[in-house]
Amino acid sequence: MAVSTPTARGGTLPRLHELPPFACFEGLARDFGVDFTLRGGAAARAAMYLEYRPGEDFDLFDVAPFTSDIDLRHSGEAQLTPLIRDAIRERVPFASWCRWSLLDGEKSALEQDNMELSTRVPLRSVHFETRQDTPLPADVLSDLRARRVSVFRNPAFSSSGLARTDRDLEVFGVLLALNTLVDLREVSGGGTVAHWGLVLNWLAEPAARDQLRRAGSSPELGARLWHMLAPQIARADAEDRRWQEALSAFLRDGSLQQFGLSAGAISGKHALSVSRLVSTGGFRVPELLPAVLTGTRARLEVVAALERLSLPFAPALRLDPAFEIVAFIPDLTVVGGTVSEEDMDVGHYSQANDEFLHLTWKSRRNSASDNVAAGLTAVALPSSNRQETDLATSALAVGGMFRSGQPWVRLDVGGFIGNRGDGRRVGVAVLRARDG
């Protein structure tokens, strides 16, 4: 299906189902009698692809890489939500490899109310609808064309429902802007924040520092901070002094100390993990800075793990020759126990209820060629219990590569989680499909 750029349509975005990865939504809207709206980071990235890479194919993982959710609203009643969620999983190609946040009409209205009172980042306000083309507001259009991320503080922020219940912090608006910047650079190859000076001054305000200290004592706020900060740490330009200064501001005052992370610990590490907050107040995978082996050492460790997991008197485990081993994360904990509906995703404030582990690490390979990125995937291997090999290896995984050549992997760990709280230990072998 041909994709038109917003500029080609005079500053309007096409309908959602005109985007190839979302083509199924025309049928879903018709079948359920609802309209769909795509919002958030996925929508912003899709708009950037249309603007900066016109005519270029992009897939679901391009618009929802690494930790990104797909934020959807539907116009129907709440009881339709599980049915629509099932239909998405049935019909939308590769839906099961992504986190979907799906809000009904009523919750969408509440979310919209909160957004009206939140920090405004015009590029993040982009949305696509199934019902109609979407005109781009003037500030969005001008930012898109200038490759610029504007950020506007909202004087009414403290009156929002999320702020009053201590589920959001105004300073997170800076991270929203920086995440938009990282996307802008990823897709367009360049871009800047409109007013770096104002952003840095904002972070230096006593109120901002107080907010980050509060994040340091609240698992929910701390988890949200990590979810927003990790993609920055993974992708921020190391040569951009102001950017690094902004990131340092988020790490001071012990904002992530509750998870065992100090600013110094992070700066020296080259791998990050992001997973969901669980009811124990930690992350589903608590190792936020895991050791990652690459090269020969990774290959040897994976081979040793397969030997260890092969059952006696049974054919040895074989690695598919279509893949090569690129990295191995030898020992991760997947904390057991399900999360209640009430606690569902408080760390994200979305309705996505999927359990993914996201990993990224610095790679010596500096090529972000499409072939390499497209072939990345992963397989989980039990650290010790060979009886769990089938379970672990059945986990769905997908990967990609940032523009810098840094790889990322998303692994569905939902299958490992039972009602028991004992958890499991797994290694993750990152594989790349051979080209040829």
Next chain:
Amino acid sequence: MVKVLTSYGLKRISGSSDEHAVVLLHGIRQTREDMERPFGTSFTAHSGAASVYVYGYNHTQGLERNGRLLADILQSELTHPRIDLVGYSMGGLVARLAASDRSMPSIRTIVTLATPNRGSLSNAELATLGQLGRSLFALISPLAPRTEGVRDLTRAQQIMSGRREAILSSSGTSPLAVMAAKRYASIPGLFYNDTRTDFEWGPSVGLTAVQATFLLASMKRRLIDMQKPHDGIVTESSNDLSQSTSYDFTEIHLAASGPNGEPALCHAVVDSCKERDHGSILEDERVARLAWNLLACSDWRHIETYDPGLLHRVRAHTGSSPGSPLP
């Protein structure tokens, strides 16, 4: 010792005929060794002197690329005047694309086994395919959703329609020469049929107790929702090459009937298909025997009675052949 295999290309497993070659193709998340045993063993019990090969390819690569590569290899490495292809799952699509890549009169019959011939895999089917563990796939081989091979499974219908268009618009002698004397058959796995309860699982699911605890709910829902009968991944209606819809235009519909009206399309079922799901169909001796019979039987109107050993066990539908015999 863990084996890292690098086995692509042709490997002869039986026979020495210079006249007749049969090439067996594996599916996604497999290698040619997975096609050699047990299916190849059962198949070669019936194939006599025919030279039988297994063919390994990189399933993460695109279908058309793999089809072209196979056509190159068949053309350069096999001199047999008759070549037949038997493809399992994705391998059936690769076989179809190889057979229609260029004019190769030596390629005669293409048998597709549990292949999604007439549709594209949905997310639910892909997720099930990705979650079936080593009980079905002996390899450590995760589904890599961004590879061309997997993406092509979601657009197989368009690829095959595109192949038809390419044949029709080619500027060679006669476009239909590419399809001359070719015929196509399909064999389905039918474990999930109306006689099953929602609590019965196909043999290749073979979940461990741990897997069952966590995976059954979502997998069960998907399997129940699929149009029966099916094999857990592919529905019979998607596999069936003998039927067509008004919107179904692919390269097989250019295949012409034989000079005496021998059908070019056939969907054949042996009774044990009812007990076989997507993975275990390769373990069925009768299915392997039926696959051979489809190659050996020159007129599929007689396939049900072709083999006394399978008498009363085979049912077949032959498709009308829109194409007409070449002069």
